[in-house]
Amino acid sequence: xxxxxxxxxxxxxxxxxxxxxxxxxxxxxxxxxxxxxxxxxxxxxxxxxxxxxxxxxxxxxxxxxxxxxxxxxxxxxxxxxxxxxxxxxxxxxxxxxxxxxxxxxxxxxxxxxxxxxxxxxxxxxxxxxxxxxxxxxxxxxxxxxxxxxxxxxxxxxxxxxxxxxxxxxxxxxxxxxxxxxxxxxxxxxxxxxxxxxxxxxx
Amino acid sequence: xxxxxxxxxxxxxxxxxxxxxxxxxxxxxxxxxxxxxxxxxxxxxxxxxxxxxxxxxxxxxxxxxxxxxxxxxxxxxxxxxxxxxxxxxxxxxxxxxxxxxxxxxxxxxxxxxxxxxxxxxxxxxxxxxxxxxxxxxxxxxxxxxxxxxxxxxxxxxxxxxxxxxxxxxxxxxxxxxxxxxxxxxxxxxxxxxxxxxxxxxxxxxxxxxxxxxxxxxxxxxxxxxxxxxxxxxxxxxxxxxxxxxxxxxxxxxxxxxxxxxxxxxxxxxxxxxxxxxxxxxxxxxxxxxxxxxxxxxxxxxxxxxxxxxxxxxxxxxxxxxxxxxxxxxxxxxxxxxxxxxxxxxxxxxxxxxxxxxxxxxxxx
Numbered sequence: 001x002x003x004x005x006x007x008x009x010x011x012x013x014x015x016x017x018x019x020x021x022x023x024x025x026x027x028x029x030x031x032x033x034x035x036x037x038x039x040x041x042x043x044x045x046x047x048x049x050x051x052x053x054x055x056x057x058x059x060x061x062x063x064x065x066x067x068x069x070x071x072x073x074x075x076x077x078x079x080x081x082x083x084x085x086x087x088x089x090x091x092x093x094x095x096x097x098x099x100x101x102x103x104x105x106x107x108x109x110x111x112x113x114x115x116x117x118x119x120x121x122x123x124x125x126x127x128x129x130x131x132x133x134x135x136x137x138x139x140x141x142x143x144x145x146x147x148x149x150x151x152x153x154x155x156x157x158x159x160x161x162x163x164x165x166x167x168x169x170x171x172x173x174x175x176x177x178x179x180x181x182x183x184x185x186x187x188x189x190x191x192x193x194x195x196x197x198x199x200x201x202x
Numbered sequence: 203x204x205x206x207x208x209x210x211x212x213x214x215x216x217x218x219x220x221x222x223x224x225x226x227x228x229x230x231x232x233x234x235x236x237x238x239x240x241x242x243x244x245x246x247x248x249x250x251x252x253x254x255x256x257x258x259x260x261x262x263x264x265x266x267x268x269x270x271x272x273x274x275x276x277x278x279x280x281x282x283x284x285x286x287x288x289x290x291x292x293x294x295x296x297x298x299x300x301x302x303x304x305x306x307x308x309x310x311x312x313x314x315x316x317x318x319x320x321x322x323x324x325x326x327x328x329x330x331x332x333x334x335x336x337x338x339x340x341x342x343x344x345x346x347x348x349x350x351x352x353x354x355x356x357x358x359x360x361x362x363x364x365x366x367x368x369x370x371x372x373x374x375x376x377x378x379x380x381x382x383x384x385x386x387x388x389x390x391x392x393x394x395x396x397x398x399x400x401x402x403x404x405x406x407x408x409x410x411x412x413x414x415x416x417x418x419x420x421x422x423x424x425x426x427x428x429x430x431x432x433x434x435x436x437x438x439x440x441x442x443x444x445x446x447x448x449x450x451x452x453x454x455x456x457x458x459x460x461x462x463x464x465x466x467x468x469x470x471x472x473x474x475x476x477x478x479x480x481x482x483x484x485x486x487x488x489x490x491x492x493x494x495x496x497x498x499x500x501x502x503x504x505x506x507x508x509x510x511x512x513x514x515x516x517x518x519x520x521x522x523x524x525x526x527x528x529x530x531x532x533x534x535x536x537x538x539x540x541x542x543x544x545x546x547x548x549x550x551x552x553x554x555x556x557x558x559x560x561x562x563x564x565x566x
Contacts, residue, residue: 062488090538185210
């Protein structure tokens with residue numbers, strides 16, 4: 001179910017150049033090419049599908065505004081991902097503050113038989129081929145991802161869910177490559193231990 | 203390699219990004235360690251589960267909504283265009299407005315500039331107290347209690363911070379050669395080398411208070427003019443007055459002058475904008491433009507005023523005024539918008555209105 005490998009950066013370059021000249025059709029191409037990936041990143045960071053959709057809209061709007069400043073030294077994907085992650089972080093902070101002030105939040109995880117499960121997005125239907133057991137593991141895996149600290153979650157999402165390279169992750173998150181490696185290692189260990197607790201033997 | 207070190211490096215080994223030496227050390231260890239082999243297998247399964255997670259699909263309306271917002275923003279004319287287009291209409295209008303503004307500013311400056319009264323020696327007969335001396339001048343004055351204009355002779359411009367009273371004139375030293383225009387608030391800072399002007403004990407010393415100097419703009423010209431008028435009298439009368447007689451009343455007059463000037467200065471200052479220099483808050487946000495909009499909205503909802511918003515080199519700068527009692531709340535709202543990198547030392551600003559400078563920079 002992974003997407004095809006990331007889009008050709010040369011094609012992105014041509015579309016970006018055209019967009020900078022005011023070609024909205026070219027920018028729309030960029031939106032269609034990258035919105036899915038950005039949505040998944042935003043979703044994994046904020047944990048809420050609807051908020052992730054708003055983050056993606058804001059990210060593309062900010063990217064369009066900032067096209068004049070995009071010098072093309074980095075890939076468009078890297079630059080766009082940086083914007084998306086920053087906006088997603090901000091949104092996550094807002095959500096947390098809001099939850100602190102609310103006695104009961106509709107965003108709280110639902111209680112389930114095996115512990116708390118994250119709420120599904122309303123338009124997402126499980127695959128008919130998924131076994132109940134598989135579905136259970138996936139939901140629990142999402143819960144384990146959500147339980148990570150934001151810094152570790154970001155690295156895990158970019159590497160294991162979106163298949164960014166270590167170098168790209170370092171650029172997006174503005175980290176040293178050594179930091180990326182150590183955070184990813186700790187994030188994977190945390191998810192592994194969490195999964196073992198809720199699922200049993202892997 | 204030791205267990206702990208191998209465990210730390212398993213993730214990189216799995217992704218094939220270990221160095222050659224590390225890879226050799228790990229593989230050598232794995233050949234003889236079941237626990238580490240088991241840990242590697244579990245890590246592999248975990249990553250496999252992660253990569254097998256189904257992806258969220260974007261809703262069908264997402265592209266359309268994004269492009270609608272992008273188009274709306276693209277069609278909005280830029281600030282430059284809003285200010286200057288169409289050229290043949292806006293440029294002449296703006297040029298005229300600028301000229302009108304300059305002329306108005308010039309006339310305001312002229313009407314509010316301080317002038318120095320030229321007092322007659324007879325005025326000084328009424329004693330050293332500023333109030334008693336000023337009483338006769340009140341006729342015809344129009345200023346309020348805070349305004350020192352009532353204390354100056356008719357013809358003095360209200361609101362002037364000039365050394366308008368005769369007592370101030372006392373402290374005017376005979377100007378040294380090359381003495382440039384003094385500030386409106388006069389000595390207090392009388393140069394030590396200056397001769398204290400003669401005390402009005404002789405009653406015939408200083409120019410008449412009832413003489414009204416021609417209004418001039420700026421403090422410099424009237425002060426210089428006053429000096430020039432006084433100088434001949436000072437020089438003439440100095441011979442006749444003993445220093446002992448001069449000093450005590452002059453000192454009292456200086457003291458009252460200082461009090462007067464301080465009151466006036468404080469009063470004027472109160473009338474102006476808040477004395478506190480604006481405090482700077484540095485905010486990091488992914489998109490300074492969006493964050494700037496949110497800050498502006500926040501200021502508006504909190505009943506504050508967005509004084510100015512201008513683009514910085516990499517971000518945005520917003521000059522805002524909010525009630526000091528809401529400062530803490532404002533900081534909380536800012537933390538929802540971005541990350542505060544620098545905030546003023548004091549959390550609460552007391553009462554009144556606070557001037558803040560919010561600098562929004564791209565998040566690092």
